[in-house]
Amino acid sequence: MYSHNLPFLKLFMLLSLSGIAMHISNPDLLVPAYLQTIPLNGHFLFQNLTEFSKDFGNRFSYEPSAVLYPALVSDISGTIKHVFELGAQSGLTVAARGHGHSLQGQAQVTGGIVIRMESLQGTQTMVHTGDLPYVDVSGGDLWINVLKETLKHGLAPRSWTDYLHLTVGGTLSNAGVSGQAFWHGPQISNVYELEVVTGKGDIMKCSAKENSDLFYAALGGLGQFGIITRARIALEPAPKMVKWIRVLYSDFMTFTEDQEMLISMEKTFDYIEGFVIINRTGLLNNWRSSFKPQDPVQASHFNSDGRTLFCLEMTKNYNPDEVETMEQEVVQLLSKLRYVSSTLFQSEVTYMEFLDRVHVSEIKLRSQGLWEVPHPWLNLLIPRSKIHEFAKEVFGKILTDTTNGPILLYPVNRSKWDNRTSVVIPKEEVFYLVAFLFSEPTPSPTSEKNENLEIALQKNKKVVKFCNNANIGMKQYLPHHTTQKEWRAHFGDKWETFCRRKQAYDPLAMLAPGQGIFHKSPLPLL
Structure with a gap:
């Protein structure tokens, strides 16, 4: 079969010129042998590549033929140039891999080359x-x-x-x-x-x-x-310290109106995010470990009772000599908000501690074996005019049970995004990031499939289907689509520009095949 394969033939001819192919009896060794002819300061790895066939999403697995550990940028350039010179006949593709935090195999490649960027x-x-x-x-x-x-x-x-x-x-x-x-x-x-x-x-x-x-x-x-x-x-x-604040809302409209007010103000908090908390009990007890409530007695009497609550999280940056001014600004800003009065929780941490806060959770989850599990995440950008319609359906009907993982929901200003970049966002000035950051522990050895994972994926599909059917105007962030028709719809009026740029800078569609937008198509077997 390989003897009629054009990529094989071209590789064979190239290697013959270098005197390598004559010593190879197994055609599967041709790709590694060809790559070994590329002059490098770094090196290739051809065995034990399992870790490069998985990612944070932990749902897709595609194994490469080789992994490049570049020592210099010229190693990346030289490798891509050599593969490019093979032409369209070769099926070889290249994927850059950072910290492996992609969700659906976007940084993986089947039989191609992964570049370990952390090198x-x-x-x-x-x-x-x-x-x-x-x-x-x-x-x-x-x-x-x-x-x-x-x-x-x-x-x-x-x-x-x-x-x-x-x-x-x-x-x-x-x-x-x-x-x-x-x-x-x-x-x-x-x-x-x-x-x-x-x-x-x-x-x-x-x-x-x-x-x-x-x-x-x-x-x-x-x-x-x-x-x-x-x-x-x-x-x-950079500030040295951060005033870190969380408050709770029981009404979604009040929650979103306060968020939108804060992001429109000239003098406001330095960081603003929101969370949706579905059917959780004992919530405030969990917060007390790192946040002190303004009124411990009142806070102890507050109970979520399984209601859907909405958390507003904010920070104010400051230096040690600015404490008094910072406190005055925080009090003034909080006075404008309509949160549940007994749910003001606050803490003071270093700037580094705040920014690296998720890593603390990672260490804890890793110790419990709960980090390297499937993560069926869904990240959406929802226009402001549709956020209440979206919330009514999604939080009122589709997601009604306790979730494994946070749900983020907070607004941003379109004017702070540059429309000349490749990112596509809703057309309204204010739109919301809504991120369903679920994790589903792997099933027991006796179970054939992870039923909780399947349930989460089905809920994701229902959310997307609702958005499409109700003309919400949603765009996916960290998008994943399976057909070019879906990608066309995703990019909308940017699609032609996207294709033109692809033809200009990656005409053979060699790069990032795991995204599934374009496909490098080698000539068929003779």
């Missing part, structure tokens, strides 16, 4: 102070390490994700959203410059002024146009 960590980190401070970092650096380095200079990036143990290139290929996005926009709105290795193997520096088309294509581009190998990130003075 480049720390190779380019340099903090620049001045009127417009910034940091140059490798695309394989983790945000937690970027934070540690910039804090040495009293600086920090302006926009974050809730979880910092992700690579810079990974979040910039999506958007990077957290509770600062209402003010600073997503992470992709805080980038001055990128270095990108395209699907042709070219190393290109790009910014809003230089190679701007590639710059905006790569930001939020799902890895389709190139691999982000370096980024120049905007910085701001």
Whole structure:
């Protein structure tokens, strides 16, 4: 069968010229043998690749033929260039893998090459102070390490994700959203410059002024146009401390109106997120471990009684010499809110402790064997005008039982997003991020399937189906679609631009095949 396969024949001819193919009796060894001819400063791994065939979602598994551990960006460029030169006849594809936090196999590849981006960590980190401070970092650096380095200079990036143990290139290929996005926009709105290795193997520096088309294509581009190998990130003075506040609402309309008021104010909190809490009991007891209630007696009398509640989470940044001013500002802001009066919980932590808060939960879950489990997450962007219709159906009918994992719900301002990037968002000025961050522990060894996982996936499908049927105007964040028709609908009027950029920067559709948007199609068997 291989003797009639054009990719095999071309590889065989190339290897014959180098004197390698004549010594290979097993055609399955051709790809590794071919890759070994590429001059590298790093190295390839061809065995024990199981960890690269899974991700945080823990639902999909596709095993590569090789994993590249690059020592320099030229290793990535050289590898892609060699694969590109094989032409359309070769079925080889390439996927950049950061910290493996994709949900549905987006950073995996069947029989192709995975690039372990973390191998480049720390190779380019340099903090620049001045009127417009910034940091140059490798695309394989983790945000937690970027934070540690910039804090040495009293600086920090302006926009974050809730979880910092992700690579810079990974979040910039999506958007990077957290509770600062209402003010600073997503992470992709805080980038001055990128270095990108395209699907042709070219190393290109790009910014809003230089190679701007590639710059905006790569930001939020799902890895389709190139691999982000370096980024120049905007910085701001970093506070030392954070006032961390949580309050509860029992009425959804009041909850959303207060959120929208806060994100519209010139002087407001520095971070604003919301949570939906379904049918939970003993909730406040869980909070007491890290938050002190304003009135312990009143708080002890509050009981959720299984009701759906809504939590508003806010922070105010400050330095030790600003405590009095900060407290006055917080009191003034809280006086404008209509939360349940006995549910004001607050804490003071360092800036680092707040930003890295999810990692504390990760350590606890790992110790209980509950981290590496299926995560059937669903992230949606819902227009403000439809959020109440959405909530009535989803929280009133589809999701009525206790969930395994948080449900985030908070508004952001469209004006803080750059429409020239590849990300697609609702057209209204204010829209909500709604994230169903579920986890489903694996079934017992005697069970054939994880029934809870199937139930969660079915609920996700019901939510998406409702949005489509009711014309909610929803867009998926961290999208996953199975047909190009669905991808066309997802990108809408950006689809033609997306396709044009794909043809310009990755004409063979070699990159990020796990996204399922485009497919590299080798010639059929003779």
